[in-house]
Amino acid sequence: MDVVAPPLTEARHGALTEAPAEALAAAPTAGSADVAPTAGSADVVARLRGLDVSLERNGVRSQILHGVDLEIGRGEIVGIVGESGSGKSVMSMAMLGLLPPSSRPRIDGSLEVAGLDLRTASAQQLREARRRRLGVVFQDPMTSLNPTMHVGTQVAEKAGSAQEAIRLMRAVGIPQPERRYRSYPHELSGGLRQRVMIAMAIAGDPELVVADEPTTALDVTVQAQVLTLLAGMRDQLGCSIVLITHDLGVAAQIADRIAVMYRGRIVETGTTRQVLESPRHPYTRGLLGSRLSLDSDRSRPLWALPAETPGAVLTGCPFASRCRDVVDACHTDVPALRAASAPDDAEGPHLAACLRQAELEAVESAHDRLPPLPPLPAAQRGAPLVQAADLECAFQVRDERGRKARLSALRGVTLDLQPGESVAIVGESGSGKSTLLRVAGQLEKRYTGALRGPQGADVQMVFQDAGSSLTPWLTIREVLHERLPRRTPTAAKEEQALAILDRVGLPATVLDALPGELSGGQRQRVALARATIVPPKVLLCDEPTSALDVSVAANVLNLINQLRRDLGIAVMFVTHDLAVARIIGDRIAVMYLGRIVEVGRAEDVIATPRHPYTRNLVAAVPQPGRTVLPLAGEPASALDPPTGCAFHPRCPVALPECASTVVGVQLAAVGDRPTNDVTLRHEVACVRRGEF
């Protein structure tokens, strides 16, 4: 069933449209994959034609989707890609009939899913369809599973029986499903919870599974597992999957076709190869260009799509205000989707909604036109600015059964930071990377070990969620002014505030705004302005870009790199994304379960990873055109870390002594640079030192 469905013919549409809705209610029960409501619709599972959706918020109605056309063939995986606000989630909710009634959705056009016209279907029919023909996987399995029920019971609700639930849980790769059946969601790891969601989604052999950002909340190695699982489910069950994601790289991993959405419109659609290799719409090209990969050019600022102009005129092409190839005609007409490839292309139609799609193919990549970054000021060698030796940090917590337990967040971390240097700390959730940052910022005082470094205002921090790190009721002016000495005259304060806003690329009007009135990227810029209005010696960054869209994130990363050069500050940057770490960090330190397992110059760590865990991290970065081989197993629990090398239970090259030997990272300098200069050394905490 894993054959890509051919494009539909008009005759088939007709057959589907006329399918009586009652046929659904009478359809046979779950378990039979070959059920089809009517004979003619066997090739199409969902058909959206000219779909307009508008929702009401605070009494104001706004149109979210504009004439969306989409067909999903049987057994096909369609990736829907777009930034936040593109309407991709509204579309998925509409396809499930789950638009909240409180926002009074108004739907025009045709919306047929699993042989049911969702615009006219009764609640009973909808329920029946969701039970038997549809499946859904949400982004955050913690909030979308019922915390008061056993996960098995929840799967059984859809599967019909406990035996079937256990079979499904085994099918999605949950170890010991009989035991896990009686677990509550909070007792499972993020990856296992998402597997439970997938088990629920595929219960009853649905025709269509909608996966809304199914891997966004997961670590990169687990993300690879879940994507592989989704593709495998399609191969085994023949169900279609709508994969909604903001990351073209994720969609590229498993999707057969990709539809790129912008401002409620599909702007480009085609097979994955067509969209990735010959993108025709400037937005798609922009998304691909803004995407960070492990070989992005580090010597230049990152290229990024220009930010959306607020209050831009909404006539014509919605992308016109951000498009660098815009012509006058773009402001008058909304371009329709037109064929971008030869009509007899064997792969299927490739459509793009751009007036200039034919000419743009040859345009050079904008990336090359950016001037190179100024070189970093020569780092002063010798006395490190921050010196952490053998840091340990443990918390008293309660484990999943409510018993008291000791969570070792840091288990002996030694790390130096030179003045003006930037170190990126990479790790999955639970690796202790954020705790290390909080200890360095003196926000966490319950640690043992030696820590020497600047204190107070010389250490500044930028948080992951800029929205919640800015006090909601203080204007940006107050936030900036309060960083300055109290006796400074107001005029001087104002002058400095304006100067720093200019430096971070914000207009002076922002001063009177409240954080809630700014966009995510602007808030992160304000957070950076607050941190650097009085230049600190060390800037600590806790995943400042992980909540931002790719183009916004690229701009924030550029800004951090720029501030670093202009102000000569050292940066400690925590991230889960190796590609981001490579852009920011002179050095990269990889953490696993409270220990640094590898540290070295960014190029060295990415190009020649010496620790098996780093190798897996590098391999798991989703990149178009590369198959990801997921690492088996779950990250071990920090409540009960394995003995010896914490990675040995998952390690493909573990030796027997790995279970008992703890290798300190500083003991095992590797590579061709066994130098005394700490910033050039490549060190690894592995008994095999990368020799395998």
Add this chain to the structure above:
Amino acid sequence: MADVLVPAGPPPAPTGGGPAPALSPARSPGLSPGLSPGPAPRWRLTRRQGGSGADSKARRIGDWALIGLLVLVTVIAVLAPALAPHDPVQPIAVPKLPPFTDLDHILGSDQIGRDTLSRVLVGLRTSWLLALVVTAVGLLVGTIVGLVAGMFGGWVDALLMRTTEVFLALPSMLVAVAVAAALGPGLFNTFLAVIVVWWPYYARIIRGEVRGIMARPHVEAARMAGVGRMRVMWRHVLPGVVPTAVITASLDIGNVVMVLASLSFLGMGQPAPAPELGSDTSRGLVEILDAWWIPLVPGLVVMLLSLLSNLAGDAVRNRLAHRR
């Protein structure tokens, strides 16, 4: 992830047989924990589940009407001595005159011939203004205690909150009666008696709210930015507590009216000739078979005042909740 539409709570169980998704917190009665300043409102926060109870125009008008009425009552209370047609303590009419019989004494007169309208107006002034003062002072004390306990935590928190709990553990009406009885009758003593039992509620609520705000990253970020302790308390924490404090107080003020009237009814208000709604009701009670309007009029005014302040408190909460 920041798409406009975020599914709230667990997904509807596919069978439709699962438990209903949790209602939005703003639905819960009373102190509405959902009002803590959260991230930018999402669909699920701006709208309550069920759709029909949304912020309709009629409701908005109704809310403002109730708030306006309460403001009117306050104005009347302030101007009562000027508005009262007669001296409230001098007998000037036929005793036990029924209401609406004499245009000069429209609400009639009491057992010794004092004008009921004048007595009710001045009594209203005492009751309502005292209720406002008690609420304001209780809120002030409670906010200070709650803020300090919530911000400093540790033994300070333990000490303040255990003390608060001692007060909460005592039956409030009995303590108020005991305090009033011990101090003797009089306006100030009544005030003290009610304050003693009233602030702990506010302290408890504010402390919880402060703990919630302290856990938010912006407080940590402010500390990191080198903002002093007092300024963190004053500018980064306190403003976040204000909406909860206002809502709590506005829902509560009706109860204060009732407690004040009860104390006065039990004879622990102002001494005899002074007009007071509670004591007038209780003194007139002996006449209920003979001249029912004498206890009924001040009693009804207490009831209406309490009802109105409760409804207006609800309205204040609705308005504040919808502003977010």
